[in-house]
Structures are given as C-alpha cells and as structure tokens.
Amino acid sequence: MSPEQGWDRYKNTFTNIADPGAWTKRITELEALTADQELAESEPGQQSHYTHRLHLAGRTIEGRAVRALCGVFFVPTQDHAARQPCPDCQARFSELPA
Numbered sequence: 001m002s003p004e005q006g007w008d009r010y011k012n013t014f015t016n017i018a019d020p021g022a023w024t025k026r027i028t029e030l031e032a033l034t035a036d037q038e039l040a041e042s043e044p045g046q047q048s049h050y051t052h053r054l055h056l057a058g059r060t061i062e063g064r065a066v067r068a069l070c071g072v073f074f075v076p077t078q079d080h081a082a083r084q085p086c087p088d089c090q091a092r093f094s095e096l097p098a
C-alpha cells in the first residue's frame with residue numbers, strides 16, 4: 001500500500017522511495033497485486049499535520065498534496081480530527097507570531 005503522508009519531494013515528483021527497503025517492499029507488493037490482477041490502494045496517514053489555509057479547501061476536494069509545517073507533503077482530508085496531531089507541526093505552529 002502506498003502511504004498518503006510522509007513523502008519527499010524531488011522537483012515535481014512526490015516519493016517515499018528513499019526509505020530503506022522501500023523498493024524491495026514495493027516491488028513485492030506490486031508483484032502480488034499483478035498476480036491477483038488487483039489495483040493498489042493507498043494507506044491513510046496516522047498524523048494530523050498543520051498547513052497554510054490558503055487553497056486548503058480546494059486541495060481537499062481535488063485530492064492534491066500540500067506541504068505541512070513540518071516539511072512533509074500530504075493530501076488533506078476532512079477526517080483529520082480523528083488522528084494524532086503531528087508533534088513537529090505543533091511545535092512549529094506554536095512558534096509562529098499570533
């Protein structure tokens with residue numbers, strides 16, 4: 001399953017492929033899916049990140065990624081209240097001028 005959070009960005013590509021073992025794990029998953037002729041599903045993130053509210057509603061509807069205060073890219077959803085807040089985002093948000 002592809003994670004919905006914690007991606008790195010290289011130019012206009014979002015990826016988590018630099019994680020150790022990511023290639024081997026992904027290839028094994030894809031081979032199994034291909035053998036079963038199934039489509040891959042994404043894995044919901046476990047944290048609730050902070051981001052700028054500009055364009056947030058549009059990105060949520062379009063399913064496009066935004067950058068969190070902690071630096072990762074994620075696709076915003078409407079069910080963020082059910083997730084643990086990201087500690088890095090909380091720390092950075094508290095340092096912002098009111």
Ligand SMILES: [Zn+2]
Pocket residue numbers: 048049050068069070071072086087088089
């Ligand atoms: Zn965060």
